[in-house]
Amino acid sequence: MIDKIHHIGIAVHNLDESLKFYRDTLGLHVHALDTVEDQGVRAALLTIGESEIELLEPTSPEANMAKFLERKGEGLHHICFQTADVDGDLEELKAKGVDMVDQKSRKGLAGMICFLHPKSSRGVLVELATPQDMYKSPGA
Amino acid sequence: MGMKVQKLDHVVIATQDLEDALRLWDRNVGLKPDASLDKPLGAGFKVARLPIGDSFLELVQPVAQEGRFYEQVQERGEGLFSVSVQVGDLDEAVAFLRGENIKVSDPEPSIWPGARIARVNHEYTHGVSIQLIERT
Numbered sequence: 001m002i003d004k005i006h007h008i009g010i011a012v013h014n015l016d017e018s019l020k021f022y023r024d025t026l027g028l029h030v031h032a033l034d035t036v037e038d039q040g041v042r043a044a045l046l047t048i049g050e051s052e053i054e055l056l057e058p059t060s061p062e063a064n065m066a067k068f069l070e071r072k073g074e075g076l077h078h079i080c081f082q083t084a085d086v087d088g089d090l091e092e093l094k095a096k097g098v099d100m101v102d103q104k105s106r107k108g109l110a111g112m113i114c115f116l117h118p119k120s121s122r123g124v125l126v127e128l129a130t131p132q133d134m135y136k137s138p139g140a
Numbered sequence: 141m142g143m144k145v146q147k148l149d150h151v152v153i154a155t156q157d158l159e160d161a162l163r164l165w166d167r168n169v170g171l172k173p174d175a176s177l178d179k180p181l182g183a184g185f186k187v188a189r190l191p192i193g194d195s196f197l198e199l200v201q202p203v204a205q206e207g208r209f210y211e212q213v214q215e216r217g218e219g220l221f222s223v224s225v226q227v228g229d230l231d232e233a234v235a236f237l238r239g240e241n242i243k244v245s246d247p248e249p250s251i252w253p254g255a256r257i258a259r260v261n262h263e264y265t266h267g268v269s270i271q272l273i274e275r276t
Contacts (some may be wrong), residue, residue: 008223028145073267074266076219077220079151081192098167098168123155124153124220128169
């Protein structure tokens with residue numbers, strides 16, 4: 001069961017340029033800035049109410065984010081919902097036959113995460129996340 | 141510096157089949173439409189609101205074969221469409237953005253009661269359709 005919108009992911013060509021609008025103009029507070037090498041992104045997380053805006057810049061031309069930008073240009077990329085039990089939700093979705101990008105949860109910026117395939121939600125890329133401080137690994 | 145954004149008011153998702161989209165959002169993440177909400181009057185689309193936390197998803201299906209929303213959905217396809225961010229004072233927010241040389245539409249009443257909105261030109265937002273909303 002999901003609790004809230006954890007974040008909205010936005011694909012950008014240049015993170016520092018995009019911060020000029022989202023941080024400096026909209027006045028949103030940046031609470032994390034990090035590079036996730038295995039996902040090929042450099043990301044900033046900005047607080048907005050009880051949710052976040054996640055700005056994502058590809059770190060190489062081969063990164064998935066670079067391919068997305070080439071195909072669709074800058075803009076909304078995905079929506080992430082917070083859940084207390086990402087592994088339980090993932091198993092339930094698989095049991096219902098929902099098409100998943102990830103068959104197992106993995107470590108992401110938002111904690112332990114998984115992605116549903118966009119065709120499972122009529123074109124919306126959906127991520128589920130359990131923040132690290134809430135996460136209990138299965139069988140632990 | 142900057143504006144005072146209070147929260148993420150809602151996220152708009154465009155769909156070609158509202159009934160099917162409602163079924164999928166319920167199946168995937170357990171979100172259900174808020175039946176207590178009035179429908180907007182005279183709009184060329186079907187709409188449902190799915191509350192989540194302090195925000196909501198708004199699923200929108202164009203029904204009229206014309207109008208800005210219909211044309212944008214034809215062009216961009218189904219999926220995440222726009223985000224609405226809540227501000228305390230819309231006129232002040234619009235004046236601030238214009239002072240920063242950012243194009244913003246004039247404030248106008250929302251099709252929903254109790255709100256006024258203005259749209260930020262997407263060339264300033266890195267491709268995201270952002271709507272400022274003031275709730276009265």
